[in-house]
Amino acid sequence: MVAMASALPSSVSAAEPIRLALIEGLSGPLGNGGEAVFRNLVWATERINARGGVKLPGGARPLALLRFDSKGSVEESLSMLRAATDQGVRVVLQGNSSAVAGALIAALDKHNAREPEHRALFLNYAAVDPALTNAQCSFWHFRFDADTDMRLAALVEVIAQDRQLKTLYLINQDYSFGQHLQRQARAMLAQRRPDLQIVGDDLHPLGRVKDFMPYASKIRSSGAQAVLTGNWGNDLTLLIKAAKDLGLDTRFYTFYGNALGVPGVLGEAGVDRVLAVAEWHPNVGTPDSERFYAAFRQRFPKPEHDYLHARMQLMVEMLVAAMEKAGSDDPIRVAKALEGLRLDGRPLGVAHQGWMRPTDHQLQQPLYVSVMRRVGEAGVPHDNEGSGVGFRTLRYLEAGQAQQPTACRMRRPE
Known part of the structure; x- marks a missing residue:
């Protein structure tokens, strides 16, 4: 689990965290891509926590990011999904493979139907096969990357x-x-x-x-x-x-x-x-973009860590906005709040904006x-x-x- 930001107020840091499960290939031949995603999501959760966490009626709660190494395998990804839902995780994140994403959507549809008290959402930041929001579109799946x-x-x-x-x-x-x-x-x-x-x-x-x-x-x-x-x-x-x-x-x-x-x-x-x-690159040239990139470079100064995607930051920001709009982290209420949500991330330092199309849960950007x-x-x-x-x-x-x-x-x- 990623440590909470030390700047959190004690009342927030003591609250039960909202856990996000990253199911990704973090080892093997494509593990570099998984680790790069992990850095992006670490930064996104840290930024939310530094602002005081997710503000809900019962009090503010921090985000916590859990790592589940799928090794890039469909079978291992499904095993990691079961492990995450068994732990009560309500939000799953994945993206590096449309084949894996398709299997996760199908498995999560069945899980949510069988166990409505333990439902989970699937937020997709990189699996871009159009079938995922067309033939296989699911109420529980939201894609934040532009499709193929x-x-x-x-x-x-x-x-x-x-x-x-x-x-x-x-x-x-x-x-x-x-x-x-x-x-x-x-x-x-x-x-x-x-x-x-x-x-x-x-x-x-x-x-x-x-x-x-x-x-x-x-x-x-x-x-x-x-x-x-x-x-x-x-x-x-x-x-x-x-x-x-x-x-x-x-x-x-x-x-x-x-x-x-x-x-x-x-x-x-x-x-x-x-x-x-x-959806963005470091030389977009706007003042918002410059501040966004400079903040990331300060957090991850090594040149080999130069892998920043605005959509991953926007994904976490939109999730938090939907939870706060719904007043809950309940998956069905959050999903309904995400539908049609528009968020200009620039005031939040994200340098990006998007609209979640309700008909297929494909982010327009x-x-x-x-x-x-x-x-x-x-x-x-x-x-x-x-x-x-x-x-x-x-x-x-x-x-x-x-x-x-x-x-x-x-x-x-x-």
Whole structure:
């Protein structure tokens, strides 16, 4: 359990904490991503506690974050969910794998129906398969990341404007998220850039490839001018490292190229070649953003800890706002308070804003497409991971521009 902030008043620190269970791969080949998430959520809970905790009718209560290491496995994640609910935890957090998220949604639906006195909510910060808020949408599940179609549409918007681009290679992880991205990328590109030739299309095992040189060689042989990938964690870092080692002069349109080792690996070689889409990045340039980033760097000063996502901070802030609105931490009351909730996190130091769409529990939020540039250039005051390179905004989409339709037919509890 994460220690409570020492600045808490004694009356708050003595109150029973509201426990949040992080179920994530904290070890194994993708453990670096899980630990990076943990740092974000530690900071989010610390900030709430420093303000006095969650203000409820019975008195203020602090947040406490529990670690449950799923090792990136669906089976282990389900075991950790049972352990968390057995301990009476009412809020579960997960995101690094849509396959895991889908299994957790199904299991939590059954648990909440069987044991209404021990219900729990699932807050998702990174599992972006659209099916999770469409075919599998659940009253108990809320997603705070932009889904695959939202992120992909933003990247395709930039690709569509690059009329010099003629050939593209697709490479993704072989599970629900990567498979959907593969299909949807072809559909969107066929509509927006029917002249663009897809010269390669690979799916590879999630977290099991140690050497991406064979894939980099295929990309070179294909003659692709650019690569579109949803890879994350070491699967992205190792892919781009292989491309660098092979000397590929290829542009990478990525979902996650602005964090988790990619800037540090590429450095100068990634300038003008790596693009990323996110809800925020350190060089957004507003005063709120500058204060937000400076506060995080003060808390986590090591360059290798440079992995900050505004949506994770907003997720915790919105959870607390919903609890305070409901006057309770009861999952069904909190879920109803979350539906339709709008929160501008900027006054709270989050530098981000969002609206929780009631129909499918998909957060609607602005998106940025950015490109890697040298630190110190116009629009790039901050680098990533001490690499000397950072990201500059290419395209900003308001929440209304980024939203996608939903096919959710949600079943609500009586």
